[in-house]
Amino acid sequence: MRWSKLSRKLTNGSVTLASIVLCLLLLPARFPGMELLGVAPNWLLIWVVSWSINRGFWQAALAGWAIGFLQDGMSEQIPTRALSLLIVGVLTASLKKQKYVQEDFISVSLIVFAMSAISETVVALQFCWYTWRPGSGLTFMHFDEVWSYYQDVTLASALLSSLWAPVLYYPLNYWWRRMRLLEMNSTT
Amino acid sequence: MFVYAIRQWWIRYGVTTGISIVVLLGAWSFRQSNGRILYELYSQISKPFEVPQAKEKDLIDARTRELSVKLEEQRQENARLRQLIGESPKNIGEPKFAPIIGRSANHWWQSLVIGRGSADGVTRGDAVVAPGGLIGRVASASAHASRVLLVSDPSSxxxxxxxxxxxxxxxxxxxxxxxxxxxxxxxxxxxxxxxxxxxxxxxxxxxxxxxxxxxxxxxxxxxxxxxxxxxxxPLADLEWVSVHSHEDKPLSPQSExxxxxxxxxxxx
CATH class of the missing domain: 2.40.10.350 (Rod shape-determining protein MreC, domain 2)
Incomplete structure (x- = not known):
């Protein structure tokens, strides 16, 4: 099947956008088996990892930043998630995957687990920053409360996200790989 | 020379830069709108799974009976209190019942998504009450869905x-x-x-x-x-809440x- 370049790009873009909308819709939903200690999988983080795993630095950074803004829109905006997801995107993109990690079920889950832990740490530090910064007019939790909440949330979210990661990663990656193959065929 | 370099750069990266700016602007405006579009979509999708409307009617009936009994008592008490201190107590406002259609989209924040919005008279800052007492207030409202910030949230x-x-x-x-x-x-x-x-x-x-x-x-x-x-x-097992509009609430957005x-x- 030969597609014109424009229609292929448009289809690829709309599938990508649709996957983001699906992730956003999944965020407030709680299905049986998707919840642990009231925490659900962080679908947007899985999306950012899936996107960044085969892409360059700038694309990953941009995606992390934009997706962080989207998540802010879905909840309170301070502290912003754009920072933590940007870091996740950049780190995932710069992993030496050819050397150490294969693209299989286990590795993707492991990457998501590690990235989830990193992103929660960044958010916890952001909360501490707001607590520590004097005169900001915003106070959230005290340090010890941040710490105890961080421990609960990080483990639950990292476990759930890594378990559900393949559900999102496989179809998305399959689609993007196909698109890339088509692109290569059409240019040669 | 310089112009040529800029042109070369533009030919190579112009489209990419344009797309990046559009993506970031789009994401940012989504953030500023509190995800309004998405919550609208979510409320439409979750409509078939909502707890049946009959339950809402039962709740309202029960609530009405409760209120009519309480009302007489309150009225008498009010009259007496007003005589004593010369001040009228604040009223809680008409309740609007709303189903819970979603939970927090970010686990650092404790919130709920309810299936009633500005089209049903829910506005930002309204108090949200469930059987048992206060649970939070409306943090943002789109036409048919609103997000409730719970009292258990760190910023509440x-x-x-x-x-x-x-x-x-x-x-x-x-x-x-x-x-x-x-x-x-x-x-x-x-x-x-x-x-x-x-x-x-x-x-x-x-x-x-x-x-x-x-x-x-x-x-x-x-x-x-x-x-x-x-x-x-019991915040985890709630299915319905009631929203109370509260007239005298000076909510300035800066010192929110x-x-x-x-x-x-x-x-x-």
Whole structure:
């Protein structure tokens, strides 16, 4: 099947956008088996990892930043998630995957687990920053409360996200790989 | 030469830069709109899975009967109180029942998504109550869905009093089913088992709404005495809530988070 370049790009873009909308819709939903200690999988983080795993630095950074803004829109905006997801995107993109990690079920889950832990740490530090910064007019939790909440949330979210990661990663990656193959065929 | 270099750069990266800017602007405007479009879509999709409407009618009927009994009692009490202090008590407003259609989209924040929005008269700042007492207030509303910030959220501040001794303090969430009250006085009259309600001084919540009971007291905490409160409402198992519009609520967007504290301190 030969597609014109424009229609292929448009289809690829709309599938990508649709996957983001699906992730956003999944965020407030709680299905049986998707919840642990009231925490659900962080679908947007899985999306950012899936996107960044085969892409360059700038694309990953941009995606992390934009997706962080989207998540802010879905909840309170301070502290912003754009920072933590940007870091996740950049780190995932710069992993030496050819050397150490294969693209299989286990590795993707492991990457998501590690990235989830990193992103929660960044958010916890952001909360501490707001607590520590004097005169900001915003106070959230005290340090010890941040710490105890961080421990609960990080483990639950990292476990759930890594378990559900393949559900999102496989179809998305399959689609993007196909698109890339088509692109290569059409240019040669 | 310089112009040529810029042109070359533009030919190579122009489209990419343009797309990046569009993507970021799009994401940013989504953030500024509090995800309005998406919550609308979500409320439409979740409509078939909503708890049947009959339940809402039952709730309203039960509520009406309860109110009609209470009303007469209140009216008499009001008349007597008004004579005594010459002041009319704040009213809680007409309830609007709303199904819970979603939970928090970010686990650092404690919130709910309810299936009623500005089209049903829900506005930002409305108090949200469930069987058992106060659960939070509306943080943002789209046409058919709104997000409720729970009292268990770390950024939530509620002015409260101990019903027994009238000791006043500010309650904040720590992300679980227990919350923490910090008192203004050095030695507040509070002990385990005391009931906690919203304060008369509170500008954002109607006065006298039940919240929870005191489970532990730490008077030596710094900077202010602290007690832990267990909420009456089982937040995890809720299906329906009622939203109360509250007329006298000066909600300035700038001092949104901590204005409750300032208002309370001003009143002290």
């Amino acid at each position: 501040r509620v002015g409260v009093t101990v019903t027994r001794s009238r000791a006043a303090g500010v309650m904040r969430g720590v992300g679980s089913t227990t919350t923490i009250i910090e008192f203004f006085e050095k030695l507040p009259d509070v002990k385990t088992g005391d009931a906690i309600t919203t304060s008369n001084f509170s500008q954002r919540f109607p006065a006298g709404v039940p919240i929870g009971t005191v489970t532990s007291v730490d008077l030596s905490a710094s900077p202010a005495p602290q007690v832990e409160v267990e909420l009456f409402v 988070l901590n204005s409750e504290v300032e208002i309370l301190l001003d009143d002290e």
